[in-house]
Amino acid sequence: MHVSIIMDGNGRWAKARGKERVQGHLEGVGSVRACTEAAVEAGVKVLSLFAFSEENWGRPEKEVSTLMELMFKSMIDEFSTLMDNGVRFVVLGHREKLSKNLNIAIDDLMKKTEANATMTMIIFLSYSGKWDIMQATKRIAKEYAGREDEIDALTEADFSKYLVTAGYPDPDLIIRTSGEKRMSNYLLWQGAYSELLFDDTLWPDFRKEQFFSALKEYASRDRRYGKVK
Numbered sequence: 001m002h003v004s005i006i007m008d009g010n011g012r013w014a015k016a017r018g019k020e021r022v023q024g025h026l027e028g029v030g031s032v033r034a035c036t037e038a039a040v041e042a043g044v045k046v047l048s049l050f051a052f053s054e055e056n057w058g059r060p061e062k063e064v065s066t067l068m069e070l071m072f073k074s075m076i077d078e079f080s081t082l083m084d085n086g087v088r089f090v091v092l093g094h095r096e097k098l099s100k101n102l103n104i105a106i107d108d109l110m111k112k113t114e115a116n117a118t119m120t121m122i123i124f125l126s127y128s129g130k131w132d133i134m135q136a137t138k139r140i141a142k143e144y145a146g147r148e149d150e151i152d153a154l155t156e157a158d159f160s161k162y163l164v165t166a167g168y169p170d171p172d173l174i175i176r177t178s179g180e181k182r183m184s185n186y187l188l189w190q191g192a193y194s195e196l197l198f199d200d201t202l203w204p205d206f207r208k209e210q211f212f213s214a215l216k217e218y219a220s221r222d223r224r225y226g227k228v229k
């Protein structure tokens, strides 16, 4: 149902070729396209990509602005591909931190692709798992002020409704590329029972073949959710 990817290794890909880090991000856009097509082909319903974390704001200003420009440009360039493939485009994260122009472009693309039903592509932008849990908690605290007696009855399902991912299924599979084995503050709540797959391929080299091979590996996993079969 839902495959999520922590796209990692763009910088190392570029460095290994004596190029600027930015070149790795540029090449990484090709992998985004390839994996989107592969996911549609495989019948995946939600493909989510960790494109920029809350922590990534701490990168050199030039790299941050290039990544934001790349996001902006990709949204314009890929519009027809999204429409042709029936892909609904969604951005989730701390949107207030993004520039006004980028937010306008995001809203525009989200609106234009709203009726596409083959697959939903979620781009996590300015996102972190702890931030999401915090913003949900703050909203609940405000909403329940004066009704504290109702708090004890809150369920996990109730809490999930306050996360930015409300309404989307939890990821079945989380892939991280480049050989790093960390969650890096990604979908901490939603990934509680996700299968994790760490692939050594650097993101710019992670294309259809690697995506399909990840799905094959997932198919061999035995998901028990803490229970016994």
Ligand code: FPP
Pocket (backbone or CB within 6 Å): 007, 008, 009, 010, 011, 012, 013, 025, 026, 028, 029, 032, 049, 050, 051, 052, 056, 067, 070, 071, 074, 123, 203
């Ligand atoms: C991680 O590599 C990658 C990123 C922080 C950015 C990912 C962005 C893109 C692929 C381009 C734009 C995205 C979309 C959805 C169009 P890294 O820089 O951390 O690599 P390193 O660990 O080798 O330094």
